[in-house]
Amino acid sequence: MRLIDENNEKVGVMTFEAAVDRAQSVGQDLVMVAPKAEPPVCRIMDFGKFQYELSKKERDAKKKQSQQKLKEIKFHPNIDAHDYQTKMNHAIAFLKKGFKVKFSMFFRGREMAHMDLGVDLLKRASEDVSELGTADGAPRRAGRTFTVVVTPGGGRKV
Numbered sequence: 001m002r003l004i005d006e007n008n009e010k011v012g013v014m015t016f017e018a019a020v021d022r023a024q025s026v027g028q029d030l031v032m033v034a035p036k037a038e039p040p041v042c043r044i045m046d047f048g049k050f051q052y053e054l055s056k057k058e059r060d061a062k063k064k065q066s067q068q069k070l071k072e073i074k075f076h077p078n079i080d081a082h083d084y085q086t087k088m089n090h091a092i093a094f095l096k097k098g099f100k101v102k103f104s105m106f107f108r109g110r111e112m113a114h115m116d117l118g119v120d121l122l123k124r125a126s127e128d129v130s131e132l133g134t135a136d137g138a139p140r141r142a143g144r145t146f147t148v149v150v151t152p153g154g155g156r157k158v
Contacts, residue, residue: 004043005032013039048107070149072102075125077118084121088128095132095152105146106138112144122148 003011003019006026014022023030031050060146071094073087091101103125105118105131114141119139124149126135133150 001032001039002037003043004041006044019044021082025113027127029103068100069098070102072104074104075105075118075121077105077107077114077121084125088125091125092132095129095150098152100148100152101129101133103148103150107144107146115146119146120145126150 001019002013002014003022005022006028007084011022019042020030021027026044029047030042031045031047032040032042073091075084075087079087091103095102105122107115107118111118114128121148122139129150133152136151138147138148
């Protein structure tokens with residue numbers, strides 16, 4: 001196997017037993033870093049410290065990533081004008097904070113006969129927030145529900 005010592009210097013190719021003896025004489029561990037290489041590459045290092053630094057890097061990377069959250073605003077086709085405006089104010093606040101907003105239109109019973117009214121209401125909702133976000137296409141149907149997702153940023157009208 002090819003050996004790299006504790007100072008990151010290439011020692012050369014040697015037997016496994018010789019590499020283990022050398023690592024033990026220094027008081028550190030022998031870690032195989034490239035097992036598929038020909039010959040395999042091993043490094044003399046403190047394995048506990050190596051694992052700690054690796055987990056520290058992963059924690060820092062996780063801290064720096066931003067989670068994309070989705071907020072949902074639910075409608076029914078027979079919504080009152082004031083209720084609609086209240087829900088739109090919530091949607092505007094969510095978009096200003098940088099959240100995606102999902103408008104959902106639910107249909108119950110006889111409302112199923114007037115799905116076009118619900119789709120028009122969803123289009124109106126996505127147009128009302130078009131200056132804050134972009135609607136991802138036309139309303140999509142899933143059973144008794146129509147949905148539109150609006151992402152924050154420069155908008156275009158749907």
